[in-house]
Amino acid sequence: MTSKKPTRSSKPARNPRQHETGKGSPGRPGPTRAKRGTAAAPPIEIDAAALPPLGMPAAEFLRDYWQKKPLLIRNAFPGFVSPIEPEDLAGLACEEAALSRLVTLERASTPEGRDRWLLQHGPFEEAMFPGMPHQDWTLLVQDVDKWDADIAVLLEAFAFLPRWRIDDVMVSFAAPGGSVGAHVDQYDVFLLQAQGHRRWQVDAAPNPPLEFRDDVELKLLREFHPSHDWVLGPGDMLYLPPGVPHHGVAEDACLTFSIGMRAPSAAELLGDFVDTLSADADEALRYRDPDLAPARDAGEIDADAMNRVVEALNVLRMNDPDRLGDWFGRFITIYRAAGEVMPSGDERSRIEIEWDLQHGGTLWRHPWSRMAWRRSQGKSRGARLYVSGQDYALPVRDAQRIANASMLDGPGYASLSEVGRDRVFELLGAGHYRLQLDDGEEE
CATH class of the missing domain: 2.60.120.650 (Cupin)
Structure with missing residues (x-):
């Protein structure tokens, strides 16, 4: 097998176009009879x-x-x-x-x-x-x-x-x-x-x-x-x-x-969750025992002490669904990432880039850029967009469109709100998009 070097591409191309052990005729499994009154098992x-x-x-x-x-x-x-x-x-x-x-x-x-x-x-x-x-x-x-x-x-x-x-x-x-x-x-x-x-x-x-x-x-x-x-x-x-x-x-x-x-283990989830909790924890939150009674045995860690430990840990729990959701959105969009997105170094102005989009240019998402979105659970009716471990507040429609689109053309970009277009331009500068001009060349 002789090898040839592959070329990276961020532009989608064309769409691609037995036997079983056990009873039955060669190449096919034998028939399965369902017991009366029970549903047949799904075929394998x-x-x-x-x-x-x-x-x-x-x-x-x-x-x-x-x-x-x-x-x-x-x-x-x-x-x-x-x-x-x-x-x-x-x-x-x-x-x-x-x-x-x-x-x-x-x-x-x-x-x-x-x-x-x-x-x-x-x-x-x-x-x-x-x-x-x-x-x-x-x-x-x-x-x-x-x-x-x-x-x-x-x-x-x-x-x-x-x-x-x-x-x-x-x-x-x-x-x-x-x-x-x-x-x-x-x-x-x-x-x-x-x-x-x-x-x-x-x-x-x-x-x-x-x-x-x-x-x-x-x-x-x-x-x-x-x-x-x-x-x-x-x-x-x-x-x-x-x-x-x-x-x-x-x-x-x-x-x-x-x-x-992608199926993170419970240990991986817990490890990242605890790291996030400890990084955000207020130093003033500590083990407390204002109800302490005279010790019966000074060397014993008694049941009351363990109850207070649980209380101290419970204070750190992410009871806020938005905090919990933001942690998981950041975690899952960076989990097992084998490649890193780097800024492109493009110094062109936003006016120039938007002009290109209006004249047939397209923004292709970087292959290593992972995105997901989540509706906010609090009083806000907005959403959060998660991009390779970062999170951004956006209107629901913008977050949904950006997360689900591997490519944004001129009309797609124009359909976003002002804050959505701001976010796309920011992500372009961070390397999450590549601008391809109408002639097929990349900027």
């Missing part, structure tokens, strides 16, 4: 050709599958043609700013031995790829949607989910036999087959074993007992809730797109 495999990408209304998918059970979706993207080639991915893996990994499987030489898994982190040398073996390795690159506009377009198919919940599109190339081993993810993921064929095995049984091997750097499962076994081709997609053991192996040279969710 569906053909979505008539209603892509889920084969059902989004509300039905969220009710029956989301964070509940896996779903194999045949023809989620009928006739799908990958917008990138393996050579593009290899070129991206050579970039300093790209997050890439290479997983190589060294098969055991005897039946009694254990396979070895080797993990390397990029960036990689371009000259390395032509000499790679013909089997048993996988190249993975994170955040490809931030580098390739055609990949970013795929996310429009997942608009039934909150945009701030979607983390990135990771793309993997696997040579035949390539894999990253049997493992679990702690977040929801959609695995879209883009090129070639990959065999996916899933353990959908309740309470599967989740102990990890201690002889590899990767978090691989010590035991894996698949309940389902499928081969996916281009356009097929597998949805997996958090905690479901799975194992993917390339049947031939293949590309797989992994649309992963």
Whole structure:
């Protein structure tokens, strides 16, 4: 596989276009009979050709599958043609700013031995790829949607989910036999087959074993007992809730797109929450005991003391929903950010930029810029816009339009209120937008 360097683009381009273990005929699961008086269980495999990408209304998918059970979706993207080639991915893996990994499987030489898994982190040398073996390795690159506009377009198919919940599109190339081993993810993921064929095995049984091997750097499962076994081709997609053991192996040279969710752990939420509380805390708020009685035992921390500790901590709690919402909006729009938005250094005046917008110019959001918005819960009827860890007060309509638009043209910019246009100009100066002129050149 020879590599070619990718080019960053902030302008969207074109829209991209089994078998199962168990009873039944080859390639299809056996029939399931529902007990009288009970509803049939939702199927674990569906053909979505008539209603892509889920084969059902989004509300039905969220009710029956989301964070509940896996779903194999045949023809989620009928006739799908990958917008990138393996050579593009290899070129991206050579970039300093790209997050890439290479997983190589060294098969055991005897039946009694254990396979070895080797993990390397990029960036990689371009000259390395032509000499790679013909089997048993996988190249993975994170955040490809931030580098390739055609990949970013795929996310429009997942608009039934909150945009701030979607983390990135990771793309993997696997040579035949390539894999990253049997493992679990702690977040929801959609695995879209883009090129070639990959065999996916899933353990959908309740309470599967989740102990990890201690002889590899990767978090691989010590035991894996698949309940389902499928081969996916281009356009097929597998949805997996958090905690479901799975194992993917390339049947031939293949590309797989992994649309992963942002799911901070409780420890991560608590850590950032406590940091925010302590940073904003008034030094005058302290442990108090005006009702102190003579100590029965001077060395004892008694129940009354612990009640006062709880009271002292409760004073710091964010009982105000707007304070709590602002904390979470800032946190989630910067959480797991792999790239940083930097000021562009453009010294052009606002009058010049607005003139360009009136004459066909467009403002494209920076690929690394994350935005979300929230209605204010207090007496104010306004909203807050969250941009990569910062928050701004705006009218609801402005916050909604700015957060949901990857591009603002002249009419879109003009439709904002004065304060909304002020905010966009401020964000442009901070690097969250790039001005593209009518002739296609960027300023």
